[in-house]
Amino acid sequence: MIIEWNLDFPLESSVLSLMQIAADQTLHAEGIRFPCCATVRICKDDAIRALNNTYRGLDRATDVLSFPSVPWKAGTTARHHPERLRREYDEVLGACFLGDVVISWDHVLSQAKEYGHSPRREAAYLLVHSLCHLMGYDHIREEEKQIMRNMEEEVLRKAGVSRDESAPAIPDEELLNLAREAMTRSYSPYSHYPVGAALLAKDGRIFLGCNIENASFGATICAERTAMVKAVSEGAREFEAIAIATKDTPGWPCGICRQFMSEFAPDLRVIVTWGDGAHTEESTLGVILPHQFELET
Ligand code: THU
Secondary structure (H helix, E strand, O other), rough: EEEEEEEEEOHHHHHHHHHHHHHHHHHHHHHOOOOEEEEEEEHHHHHHHHHHHHHHHHOOOEEEEEEEEOOOOOOOHHHHHHHHHHHHOOOOOEEEEEEEEEHHHHHHHHHHHOOOHHHHHHHHHHHHHHHHHHHHOOOHHHHHHHHHHHHHHHHHHOOOOOOHHHHHHHOOOHHHHHHHHHHHEEOOOOOOOOEEEEEOOOOOOOEEEEEEEOOOOOOOOOHHHHHHHHHHOOOOOOOOEEEEEEEOOOOOOHHHHHHHOOOOOOOOOEEEEEOOOOOEEEEEEHHHHOOOOOOOO
């Protein structure tokens, strides 16, 4: 999911990365394999109040506003209209534009406090709720409401954000799904060998990566290192597991990636999946990179 962020003030990257995962999982749960895009503005109560007044005639602040761009037929959602998504494809964006989301950070903070969970969880929830609206979900009629709630619950569970934040982190199958999702963004015009990776940090954040090739060949970056470079540059240094997805053959990490990852996580769990999830194998970095090099200092 391509999100164009409009932040009225800076936010911690851990908030945005969880929201990105939640957005990816929303599309995944809807069964959309087509690139989609939305704008997400995060503002204060006064700004959302003004928008609420302008567009809905309600002169009060609210937690989230959704402005769908695709007029889905009542009672149906994006999953029922794959052809519509293709028709809405915007060449400039390289995606189908689903609409605009506005979230009030003041409401995120107060609702997180009220429900006893973290602001990042509340922000992820509001984004999922809003993206569901952009995909045609509604909660006016009771039966629609239940369908939308079930969808939100499924997405939050898959994004590793259960109601109970002390609950075990994301299940392996979901980490593998995220690696498959990341694989779709691989840039591999030379090898035609797409790879996706989902790296789970100890603090619960998940960093996705894909292989990014280069005409010089040597400048190619593997999926695992893309994920770990993103993670370390966002402040994560401790890791639990990495899931790696490839198409037809198992994508065990190459030697450079093994060495690179051993710097931060010598015992990292490594789970590989290939062939549409039909095959999965697991090992650890300690096993696949024995006698690890360490610099004596
Ligand atoms: N590749 C990875 O992404 N990870 C690995 O550990 C091995 C190889 C990528 C690099 C290149 O784009 C393609 O797979 C073929 O080597």
